[in-house]
Amino acid sequence: MKILLTGGTGQVGYELERTLQGLGEIVTLDRSQMDLSNLDQVRDVIRTIKPQLIVNPAAYTAVDLAERETDLAMRINAEAPEVMAIEAKKLGAAMIHYSTDYVFDGDKVESYTEEDTPNPQSVYGRSKLAGELAIQASGIPHLILRTSWVYGARGKNFLLTVRRLAQERDELRIVADQLGAPTWCRTIAEATAHALIQMQRYSGTQKDADLDQDVWLSRGGLYHLTAQGSTSWHGFTQAIVAHASMLKKPLVTPITTQDYPLPAKRPHNSLLSCERFMQTFCGLPTWDDALKLCQDGM
Known part of the structure; x- marks a missing residue:
């Protein structure tokens, strides 16, 4: 199976290029080879x-800048995935696409499920939701994986x-009233590979076999994919400092969202329920365990 991977130099793309090895012929492209703002080039x-599977982690992720660069954010996050989906349909190909917790308003008390109605509060969130809807409307076999608070080495x-600021400052003032699940980019990539392996296993095909559209149509769709557990940005910061023995230990002071105003509104609750993904494909690590593994390798 020929796999087209976008955003090869990005956090998730870099990890995907490694975890997808052996699952097909991977053609990895970076922005210089396929610029998502250039729809004709896409x-x-x-x-x-002529891929059989398009894996698209590339995105416009400058959340605050998107409030000013609305057209560019929409072109990269909504129009480019739509073009990919249209071309995939012509080829009989499938698509794996990554989205975000920012499609929700953050007002729910519990974790968001795939059945909850999106209500994005920022340009970034609206652009990512538009990309989701375009892929779904195309009718192609797909996996849309919503994740949150992505980090890596x-x-x-x-x-x-x-880690940088901890070396420079005696105090870090960090927002404590936004909840989410910090998710290591390698967790996302490994879970994606497991999902793809499961798709191939259910189809009864070998790793180099053609795409089984029936399996993709029956088991594909929208899933939430984050590390398990929850914390705040403040709690995340405390864990980073505690786990990184080479850092000095600055005071980590909790502040509110109002104390640190930004152009784009953030969800107060970014927690995504991943029960559907874990029941269908594989388990997911806790955010704290994944953070330790990530920092141990740095």
Whole structure:
């Protein structure tokens, strides 16, 4: 199976290129090879490669900047996935696409399920939801995986920012009234590989066999995929500092969202129930265990 992987230099894309090895012929592209803001290029690349599966972790993720760059965020997060889905339909291909907790308003007390109605409060959230809807409307076999609070050992993310600031400051003032599940990008990639293996196993095909659309249509769809458990940004920061023995130990002070205003509104509750994914495909680690593994390798 020929797999087209976008965003090869991004956090999730970097890990996916490694975890998907052996599951097909992987063609990994970075922004210089397929720029999602250039819809004609996206279309031409897919027609040239002719993949049986498109895996799309690439996205516009500058949440606050998106409030000003609305058109660009919509083009990359909504219009580009729509083009991918249209071209996939012509090829008889499937698609794995990644979305976000920001599609919800964060007002629910419990964890959000896949049945809950999205109500994004930011341009970023609206653009990601539009991408989801475009893929679903295309009718192609797909997996849409919503995740949250993604971090890793490379790129730009909260973990690396905290580790840097912990070396520079005596106090870190961190928001404590937003709840979520910090999710290691490797967790996302490994869970994706498990899901793909399960799809192939249910179809009774070998790793290099053609895509079984019936299996994808019956077991595909929308799933939530995050680490298990919950914490706040403040709690996440405390765990980062505690687990990283090489860091000095700054005071981690809790503050409120109002104390740290940002252009884009954040959900107060970003918790996503992953029961459907775990029952269908595989278990998921707790956020704290995954964080330890990530930092142990840094």
